Amino acid sequence: MSREGLxxxxxxxxxxxxxxxxxxxxxxxxxxxxxxxxxxxxxxxxRAGMWALxxxxxxxxxxxxEAAATWWIDPFFYSKPSAIWHRLVEWFDIGTQFGxxxxxxxxxxxxxxxxxxxxxxxGVVLGVLLGRSRYLADVLAPFIKAxxxxxxxxxxxxxxxxxxxxxxxxxxxxxxxxxxxxFFNAFTGAxxxxxxxxxxxxxxxASRLQVLGTIVLPSATSWILSSLHTAFGFALIGAVVGEYxxxxxxxxxxxxxxxxxFDSAGIYAGMIIxxxxxxxxxxxxxxxxxxxxxxxxxxxxxxxxxx
Amino acid sequence: xxxxxxxxxxxxxxxxxxxSGGVHTAVHDLTMTVGRGxxxxxxxxxxxxxxxxxSLVSGLEPPSEGEAVVNGxxxxxxxxxxxxxxxxxxILPWRTVLDNVATGPRYRGASKREARxxxxxxxxxxxxxxxxxxxxxxxxxxxxxxxxxxxxLVNEPSILLMDxxxxxxxxxxxxxxxxxxxxxxxxxGAAVVFVxxxxxxxxxxxxxxxxxxxxxxxxxxSFTVPLARPRDVERIRLSTEFxxxxxxxxxxxxxxxxxxxxxxxxxxx
Ligand SMILES: Nc1ncnc2c1ncn2[C@@H]1O[C@H](COP(=O)(O)OP(=O)(O)O)[C@@H](O)[C@H]1O
Ligand SMILES: [Mg+2]
Numbered sequence: 001m002s003r004e005g006l007x008x009x010x011x012x013x014x015x016x017x018x019x020x021x022x023x024x025x026x027x028x029x030x031x032x033x034x035x036x037x038x039x040x041x042x043x044x045x046x047r048a049g050m051w052a053l054x055x056x057x058x059x060x061x062x063x064x065x066e067a068a069a070t071w072w073i074d075p076f077f078y079s080k081p082s083a084i085w086h087r088l089v090e091w092f093d094i095g096t097q098f099g100x101x102x103x104x105x106x107x108x109x110x111x112x113x114x115x116x117x118x119x120x121x122x123g124v125v126l127g128v129l130l131g132r133s134r135y136l137a138d139v140l141a142p143f144i145k146a147x148x149x150x151x152x153x154x155x156x157x158x159x160x161x162x163x164x165x166x167x168x169x170x171x172x173x174x175x176x177x178x179x180x181x182x183f184f185n186a187f188t189g190a191x192x193x194x195x196x197x198x199x200x201x202x203x204x205x206a207s208r209l210q211v212l213g214t215i216v217l218p219s220a221t222s223w224i225l226s227s228l229h230t231a232f233g234f235a236l237i238g239a240v241v242g243e244y245x246x247x248x249x250x251x252x253x254x255x256x257x258x259x260x261x262f263d264s265a266g267i268y269a270g271m272i273i274x275x276x277x278x279x280x281x282x283x284x285x286x287x288x289x290x291x292x293x294x295x296x297x298x299x300x301x302x303x304x305x306x307x
Numbered sequence: 308x309x310x311x312x313x314x315x316x317x318x319x320x321x322x323x324x325x326x327s328g329g330v331h332t333a334v335h336d337l338t339m340t341v342g343r344g345x346x347x348x349x350x351x352x353x354x355x356x357x358x359x360x361x362s363l364v365s366g367l368e369p370p371s372e373g374e375a376v377v378n379g380x381x382x383x384x385x386x387x388x389x390x391x392x393x394x395x396x397x398i399l400p401w402r403t404v405l406d407n408v409a410t411g412p413r414y415r416g417a418s419k420r421e422a423r424x425x426x427x428x429x430x431x432x433x434x435x436x437x438x439x440x441x442x443x444x445x446x447x448x449x450x451x452x453x454x455x456x457x458x459x460l461v462n463e464p465s466i467l468l469m470d471x472x473x474x475x476x477x478x479x480x481x482x483x484x485x486x487x488x489x490x491x492x493x494x495x496g497a498a499v500v501f502v503x504x505x506x507x508x509x510x511x512x513x514x515x516x517x518x519x520x521x522x523x524x525x526x527x528x529s530f531t532v533p534l535a536r537p538r539d540v541e542r543i544r545l546s547t548e549f550x551x552x553x554x555x556x557x558x559x560x561x562x563x564x565x566x567x568x569x570x571x572x573x574x575x576x
Contacts, residue, residue, distance in 0.1 A: 121360070200393060218401045
């Protein structure tokens, strides 16, 4: 392969021309295929053991909870796994008192995703802009700090008054939560761009806009992407809190309704659904991240543990 | 020099505000010229202001006093035809070798296809054929320097500024890259300003060696290198002419290096 070709070319100079003595016989290299097979078998065993242990932990946890709630503590307050399971089955089989559970999930997702997209876009644009303009950043710094210090969850109530019980008030809550999470990372990412890369781009003939598009944005990408994980968590929280503050549909409503009727199993069930949604979103974001950051030395490749 | 020089610094001074609030003069009243197609090496102690001098020529920084003239025009912004290889890696880690080399032509308005075609040609010329689709982190230090070289040369600069481009490489790779540079440069007619703190490297490569004073930088002396081209840097180091020139220039450089050493006790190469 050509890769080896060049390595040889660079390595040739390593060998002093005067070495003519025969190299001492070396022990034969072990069969690499066999070593690799052994290593991957060991890795598989390790993974299997890990999963077995995880399963055991879950069984012990749920089992002790179930037992405790059956014999010692009052399941009215603490509920128990079997009751939560029944509630989930009921919701998915028969539906909730506000309609199909899928409808509630979709409503909450719609609010979260819409707010997430708007908030993240605004955060990136403003973050990069301020990150590249020292003066603007200095001017706006106190306002941003103040805005960030406002307890934003409280705004959810205000938004209900402003925008009513529909979609808009929830989206507004989500936007406010997501914006700051993304903004600060985009700002830092844009400000920490390697000076050499900027100078190099200017020398190579880049216009200001080209510098922004080909140097600043890609540099800030890993910062921005890592903020998106937390930001989507915030988006779900924002949507649920918004619904909690007042809504006619959604997972937040299910939970607040369960609270109103002292249905602790319902609260847990709502929590579980939100958790699953968050995990799926997390997985999608990780896929996006891996795709956009293909150029980075991947952790799995560099730490491939061959014994 | 009878014809107009391509680079002329006249009484150039550059001051920076230092972090402690004072003023630090990096370059003081520096006057130098570089002729068309001339290969000039600049040597001086670490931290004396060599990189700053290049930034004045490239237009990345304006002089505080005096003037920089490139191709007969005062420098305001980046002058046409200037290429600059930085000391640190400056290639884009998120672009493949081919797209890195195509960056310059793309900025300058070439179509994607045309830019890639020219890039492919240069990737081959710097000896990286077959690595077009690799990302920088998959390459060795020497190979990354080759990418940087191709990225700079694809724009066909008439003035090539190089800031200790090979100082981070191991000795063997460095010698290889020096040969490579001379090979690629010969026939281009480009003027080169090659900054280094390695006197041996300076003599191997250059037509003329400028010795800088300890900080703030001014030109202390200029030495012509009477070695014939084409040169083989591995062989040339051993010739008696080389050693004579080396001794002569080192006399001049040593004082400055010692001055720097006494002053700060800082790391001096
Ligand atoms: N942008 C800058 N701001 C403040 N000080 C600088 C800046 N660039 C260089 N300097 C200072 O100028 C001096 C000369 O730096 P430099 O030109 O990089 O030296 P050299 O390249 O010869 O090692 C150093 O003391 C450095 O700290
Ligand atoms: Mg320097």
